Amino acid sequence: MGDSVGGRNPALRALLAQLAATLLVGGLVYLGAQLSDWRAPWLLAGLAQGLVAACLGQWLGLARWWWWLNLLFVPALLLGSGARLPGWVFLVAFALLLLLNWNSLIERVPLYLSGARCREQLVALLAARAADFRFVDLGCGPAGTLLHLARRFPEAQFVGVETAPLTFAIAWLRCLGRGNCRVRYASLWRTDLSAFEVVYCFLSPAPMAALWEKARAQMKADAWLVSNSFEVPGVAADRAIELHDWRRSRLLLWRMGGESGASPGE
Template identity: 65%
Template sequence: MAAWMGLVGRYPALGALLAQVVACMVVAIAVVAALQLGGWRFSPLSVGLVQGAVAAWLVRRMGLSIWWWGLSLAFVPAVLLANGAALPSWLFLLGFVLVLLLNWNSISERVPLYLTGARSTDALATWLERRAPDFRFVDLGCGPAGALLCLARRFPEAQFVGVETAPLSFAIAWLRSLGRSNCRIRYVSLWRTDLADFDVAYCFLSPAPMAALWRKASAELPTGAWLISNSFEVPDIPADETLALHDWRQSRLMLWRMGH
């Protein structure tokens, strides 16, 4: 089971696909049983909605990010609705392109879009309150920058930088940061980001890059700076501090202090 969950963490699309297949099988068995035992018949759309709910529940149990839940819930119902509607073919291409632009990093770096939730943001803010007010914070893969902007508003004397290379995520983050003087969004890979100017480097990536990220952080972050990872460990390097988030996934923030 641990090996399987590790595989899903590296390739979330594989987990979402498996959830769709399993949900289809479960719902098909239930529909056939209801027809044979009770003579009950269901509309295709109602069956699709149930299938989507089962798939979304499975994706949630796998620990995938919230946008995978919505995609899993809506996929089959959307196909059924589209099948009966005169929709232009370009609409499906547009949907594919949007998903691709949001998850560009999952192809090249095996880093899907994970959104930092409210519990993680609150835990980060509580921890950051211990620091001097003018700290420098970088989010390595900030996505649409919801958490980063929340922290920037909460700590106006600090400086925040988000780096992102998924084009649509970057565009959303950049637009949202306009007018926020203490927050900048850069279209640059985390691997090309010099960490020497930061006191805190935060990431919510995947298991795949964590060993390489540790080597980069160890070489570039100044002594006394912190690396914070949401949910994913650095292999064989115990965290100096762990913050439990008390969510349904039992996720946590792991913190490493450099050079001590």
């Protein structure tokens, strides 16, 4: 089942898991009330619903971080309702979540954050390039990785592109005052990759085939395409670096132009 829906929007799959879990647990609670005098505590029912939703989400092929979101979503709503929070609080929370994860709905690219080990390996890779290289992060999120690299390589130029409104605003503000780092509110599909020696992305499986075609058409022969975790279908990476983190992530590097490209410090 997970493979059959693997190409669908992850937010829709999460919604499907929530609805199915609510129907299942709600039906069991109703049936139990009809057959006995026992009434399930509302928080216990919410936790049961969250556990079922989390398991269904994994079965539907959602990334691991969705497990916690699916588990805690309904219990958090129930706790908030018990605290008699005004309705606008939930509306604001939903709006913030939407603005942070806009790419998940529009481009099937959820917000992934590169970890410390990824940054360390990127530093090691980039040290092999000329000092004045140009680097772009396609979907830079809140710009943590971008800023870390900009500090380590002051002579290089770093650009991040982001289309989730709130995430972009956070990244733009964080990069203010750094002369070698800037963030654009732009889609990766409208970004000219020919201007960069290194293109980095941490996206999802959905756009990788199209991104590879774009990279082949626009990137120079000595440039690198570096993807965190997600492969290009049918195209073996020139180098794969295990990050040994809880996600079992890898950095996958493709040299544009094959053997004519620059060596990544092997």
